[in-house]
Amino acid sequence: MVSSVQPEPFRIRMVEPVRLPDASEREKALERAHFNMFGLAAREIYIDLLTDSGTGAMSKYQWAALLCGDEAYAGADSFYALKESVREVLGFDYVIPTHQGRAAENVIFGTLLKAGDKVPFNMPFDTTRAHIFNAGAEPVECVIEEAYDPSAVLPFKGDVDIGKLEDVINREGKERVPLIMVTVTNNSGGGQPVSLKNLREVSRVARKHGIPLFLDAARMAENAYFIKIREREFSSMSVREILRAMMDTADAIAVSCKKDPLVNIGGMICCRTEKMYHTLLPRVILYEGFATYGGLAGRDLEALAVGLREMTDEAYLGHRVAQVEYLAGLLDEAGVPFVKPAGGHAVFVDAAAFFPHIPRLKFPADVLSVEVYREGAVRGIGLGTLAFENEDEVTGEIIPPKLELYRLAINRRTYTNSHIEYVASRIIDVYKRRHKVKYGLEIVEAPEVKGLKHFLAKLHPVSL
Ligand code: F0G
DSSP, X not given: OOSOOOOOSSOOOSOOOOOOOOHHHHHHHHHHTTTOGGGSOGGGOSEEOSOSSSOSOOOHHHHHHHTTOOOXXXXXXXXXXXXXXXXXXXXXXXXXXXXXXXXXXXXXXXXXXXXXXXEEESOOOHHHHHHHHHTTOEEEEOBOGGGGOTTOOOTTTTOXXXXXXXXXXXXXXXXXXXXXXXXXXXXXXXXXXXXXXXXXXXXXXXXXXXXXXXXXXXXXXXXXXXXXXXXXXXXXXOHHHHHHHHHHTOSEEEEETTSTTOOSSOEEEEESOHHHHXXXXXXXXXXXXXXXXTTOXXXXXXXXXXXXXXXXXXXXXXXXXXXXXXXXXXXXXXXXXXXXXXXXXXXXXXXXHHSTTSOGGGOHHHHHHHHHHHHHSEEOEEESHHHHOEEOTTTOOEEOOSOOEEEEEOOTTTSOHHHHHHHHHHHHHHHHTGGGOOEEEEEXXXXXXXTOHXXXXXXXXXXX
């Protein structure tokens, strides 16, 4: 065995039973779900790696904090507890709670973007992209070219190509670029980190042009951990110090707190100036709630205040990254192609290489999600043409994105290493019979809203 197992740095004192549905139940479930993983019921799944969002286990300290929730409509103690934690861990003076990450995106993009604007990114995630479209604007991917090559092994495949970024700003003019956003880690590109050196360069470009730099910081602690272990000049700093240094590059951050901050629900915007804070608040009040709770209960704010501190624990982060790597190592031994190196929160199987005989417009990543569920009631998700298609502006023709990935997102502090071994074995079994998978998927019905098809599409197998 190439991969060494790192034991869990926690004990489990509360358990949630899970059950493996038999093959005929799985077939029925697939039909009922219209072959879309979002259509499955959780009870039909044994190991659920659909997402690492809101699916983690809270610590006993977080559960204890829930009891301290102050539910005052305005100015609750719980808001001040969160503000204090943000100041301590991230160094921002202003905090706006939101109900989750995309709510923060709605507030930021809905307030700052106008039709025709461009937002340079390394890469946006699906809902982030959809929110930018919804504001009439467009994201422009500026990630380094190697990010599109699953087999290229680089320590910081989430980095922004500074040349591409400068080109966008020069081409569009800075009045058409109201903000720059960098996703840490880069989820759409395989959970790949961004180096501190690169964040500082992006920050310099942003300042030079007078454009605010936002981080999409859902997985900021995992990113900081990768910097510690991969970026030599910062290896003697603690994850906390690195995280602060990352934050120091940005004017503001949008956070889905359902990821690294270890809560089941919650999001936030943090910023440095009163001006930015007051610019964003009206939309918070319209869509989320008053400025000091933003769609969350006081108890949620308390759990988040604790989670923000816990997410920087290096024993926890070390195990987390090792667990993802363990899954990647097991797949690698069997020759299964995936994005290398393994990401911080997930393994992204290269579905285009796994099923080269399935045309991109027949959604190979989603076929893989169906086959892995069929094999062992494991749910992952396709992040390929169905989720990230582009349309030719003139002909309306569908253009597949550069990557066709199938993601296995590891829930935080939830599954054990033996669950991971089970998942690997199911995927390897599908890999062994991959040539016998002779169908693709077609859309029977899907919503017209740009960027959201994959959540609601009804699909149907068609033979090749
Ligand atoms: N930004 C990134 C990088 C994300 O991965 C997500 C969500 C969001 C923003 C939106 O946050 O879900 O709290 O509204 N990603 C999840 C995923 C859903 O499965 O990767 P949200």
